[in-house]
Amino acid sequence: MSREQRPAPAADPAVPTARPATPVAVPRRPPRGGPGPMGSMGMPGEKSMDFRGSGRRFLRELRPERVPLVAVLVLGVLSVVLAVIGPKLLGNATNVIFDGVVGRQLPAGVTKEQAIDGLRAQGQDQLADMLAGTGAVPGVGIDFERLRDILLVVVLIYAGSFLFGWLQGRITAGVVQRTVYRLRERVESKLSRLPLSYVDSQPRGELLSRVTNDIDNVAQSLQQTLSALITSVLTVVGVLVMMFWISPLLAVVALVTVPLSVVVAGAIAKRSRPQFIEQWAWTGKLNAHIEEMFTGHALVTVFGRQHEAAQTFEERNEALYQASFKAQFISGIIQPALGFLANLNYLVVAVVGGLRVASGAMSLGDVQAFIQYSRQFTQPITQIASMANLLQSGVASAERVFELLDAPEQSPDPTPATTLDRPVRGRVTFEHVAFRYDPATPLIEDLSLVAEPGATIAIVGPTGAGKTTLVNLLMRFYDVPSGRITLDGVDTRELTRDELRSQMGMVLQDTWLFGGTLAENIAYGVDGATHEQIVAAAQATHVDRFVRTLPDGYGTVVDDEGANVSAGEKQLLTIARAFLADPPILVLDEATSSVDTRTEVLVQQAMNALRAGRTSFVIAHRLSTIRDADTILVMEHGSIVEQGSHDELLAAGGAYARLYESQFAAAVTADE
Template sequence: MGRALRSAAQAPTERSRDFKGSAIRLVKQLTPQRTLAATVIALGIGGIAIGVVGPRILGHATDLLFNGVIGRQLPAGLTKEQAVEAARARGDNTFADLLSGMNVVPGQGVDFAAVGRTLLLALVLYLVAALLVWLQARLLNVAVQRTMVGMRAAVENKIHRMPLSYFDSRQRGEVLSRVTNDVDNIQTSLSMTISQLMTSVITVVAVLVMMLTISPLLTLLTVITVPLSLWATRAIARRSQRMFVAQWANTGRLNAHIEETYSGFTIVKTFGHRAHAQEQFSQFNDDVYQSSFGAQFFSGLVSPATVFIGNISYVAVAVVGGVQVATGQITLGSIQAFIQYVRQFNQPLTQVAGMYNTLQSGIASAERVFDLLDTEEESPEPAPMPESPAGRPGRVEFRNVSFSYRPDTHVIEDLSLIAEPGSTVAIVGPTGAGKTTLVNLLMRFYEVDSGQILVDGVDIATVSRQSLRSRIGMVLQDTWLFGGTIYDNIAYGRPDATEDEVIEAAKAAYVDRFVHQFPDGYQTRVRDDGSNISAGERQLITIARAALSSPQLLVLDEATSSVDTRTELLIQQAMAELRRDRTSFIIAHRLSTIRDADVIVVLEAGRITELGNHAQLMAKRGAYWSMTQT
């Protein structure tokens, strides 16, 4: 345990940036449920107010019993004052003091009817209080669940408004951890803490009022230990707070590693990195363990500390209260009720201290979710793109475009290029030359630093991304198929397409030639990783999807780099049909696939070094010619 604590103490020193601000913001998430919240508060006040009256009534029942027992021992016919004087006359001053503080009738025994009525009243009050608390808990649960539905929707909507750069700079597993684990942890924390916090605060106030009506002195003895409890809680919480932040940060890192390893499981096995992956997992898992253990250990010290301090006041009240009963300053039933109130007063403080770890954990997760929600979004969407003028469909112009992922490193620099309508533009060059970046800029996954990209004379920065991207079909090297049927994966390109249109697109992309080899044909289900379909077949399905969308512009990014030669010929034929009457951009390392391109652009370090068709560039015997010789 010592090693774990030392490791936890040496964990990342990242602190909650704004614990109080994040907590307030989290509570404000309940604002849409203000009516339910007000009802919950009202029920809580009513239930607790009725509940705290119970000990006082039970104390009265105790007084009735005790008065009856003592009264039966006194001679009948005497008044209480005469009985007190008789006790003092025989030197029994202690009994006389006790008797003077009681409402006793000499010679009269226990009034069991009055005791029964008092106990029945207490029972009814406790039942009503329990009903109100149950209603409060039920309505609070409804309010919390509705709030979490709204938060999940906000996170989902935010994800779709985030720029591609956000996901490029973060591991997918870490983002998924914020969307799933952290949101679930917020829900758990809200459900557990809001009810207890609200109940505890109302209980403390109500009990404090009842204690003051019994004995201000005993109330002072009870309250005097509260600052000590708060000090202990604060001192311990300071140490555990940063550990909870580290816990959820380490959890996100562990999830990122798991997602990355499982998604590339075949590669991990192929290159014999299973042991290394397991070693990394063990390290990340140990980091989660160390930070979690330290957070839970230190926060777990809060409850024992507050219980110990609360017991000090409990002992003091018992001693002083016993003296007051003996001297007739307070009745036995009142001190019994007061001791119950002391327990009720200390219990909420202990509960709040005990759940502080849950609260801190929830706030740490809330900060991570709020950090995602506060991330800068893509620029606001302007008006939809106008229809292309007749006679100029799909003219694309890059005009003095410059772009960099980081301010000091240019990826594209002062690039100008024109793609005439219906032409095929092939972009070649070494890795890192900016080929894919050029396409990302055309799709507006990133915004240019300077210059313009125009489609049919319209600056794409002045139109909505949706209207722009709806005109572009894209076939990537890394095929993406979801867990559904082959038919559904093709229809994804245009969900409103008819069955005949989907089949026609499949035939144009040569999907129809192999799909009937499967028992279920087009209804064959594709696994999440697409492992039941070959790489070439997956690529043909994505081409069929692009064909179905009937794009004005077509982007082919290394579309034939991962298939065999025979399938490549099929893909080339499908591409030739797909490119007909469309402006197309082809990014390829296999130069054999771009010989028939209208324009071949050679990029190096973000600049165009050569431009022309295959024959022209071969005649120059420059960079393109050198590529064909390798």
């Protein structure tokens, strides 16, 4: 894109064609807490995170999985119920053993009541009370058959709990992955509907971080918390019921620490939440810097800015480290803090339970079961609290993804849309077109022109004159707010963007190759292109001559970062791509800027053949390349100040003549 590109206003979802060049030579310092270019990322002090609102929206993403979630809930209930029954049965097993041990020590032939009366007669009231709370039979030892039956039932119960828990985990994994799959699809679909102005306004690494890292973090957080959270909540409810069933007194004692645990966990989570927001914001910034420095490595090296780039990396890496450390450390305090409270609870329950056994109010097995339940009660509470860091991290990432999903989209295509007659003639008109990037800064005012079918329209002028903007309006990268542009008499706004752009081929000054073979890159715009067609297009644009020098020929794998093709060869490949597409309208934006003089002559010959019978718009700075254009438009300050053929404009001695003379004067000066 030429340098006249202006940033689009926020209210107008404008769509530029390429990302503005980033000043790699002098990396920007990241703002620390104040407003700046990254202000929309939720940094503390810039934009507070709506945790509750984002959390509710996060949960709404699970609505399509209502039926599996019900199954997860049912399986969780069954698993928890069986797991909760287990300690009570084990308590019964302990009672069988304890009763057998006590009964063996009592004389045979007496009843339990007689044994209790004997102990009271001897002044051993405490032992008598404890014996009264057991099911011991004097002279009878451990009932191993009953013990075996109880233990067998316990094993079956725990096996059933495991089976239901396994099924719950399997279904949960499917729920999570399908949810994230849909989220990725929505993000991918959203990217195709975003105006390119949004993409231009975001550092590429930051955008990639939202699409990859943040979505992965959402998946991880959901996977690790969904099933565990359901199970933990159900366990708390089930254990609480069993605790009150066994001993309301001990249950009340155990619940004393719960409010304190909630207060402690809430206070810690509140402090860690901003750190998680900052962590993921700095992750995006660091990724943006790494991507920027990698793609601009040559410029960084040439201008000797390795030290500044490394320093910026260290600053952002240090900021990410500090935010991550604080987030993990603060949230990590939750579990040991709640573990300490759980141990205090265990101590109180053990002491009170021991006193209850001694008084005969409870059996030893019930105390054992209650202690297990107290552990089971505090453990899920601790788990829920420890999951707070995962939930906060996941919601922080989800909000960043939601910000992307909520970004303003380009205006929708008309419904129903007009369809162009076939074949397309290629008559293009601009009728009183006005356009501004900034409402306060005029750019194009009342521009009118007509491009007849098959004509070559060259657009020249100084930087910032509006040349590329004119093409952007033609391609509907921007919508025209005033006036109209027509193709074969049809307003381009009445066409779908796909319909309009399918009639146009474009070769930009900035080349781009996709990961794949050379043949695939040439055939990118044509589905089902044969090898013969690819070779023919390559021969016509002088690509074939260098492709055959490569070991794998047309099967050579390249990408935009590859070093196996030069910048000029990349541009030739993009020209071949447009040649093969064979569109009725061509847009050439400095299409030969990266080729050598000899190759430029050859490419110009190929372009002349390509332009035959097609309407062509050619943006050029080197005026020698557009001498044979049917009409040359000279633009200054968004207006057409001159138009005509090369010879006519030279004879007029106006703006075109001055541009032409300045180029050749520069060439003569350079020779001298």
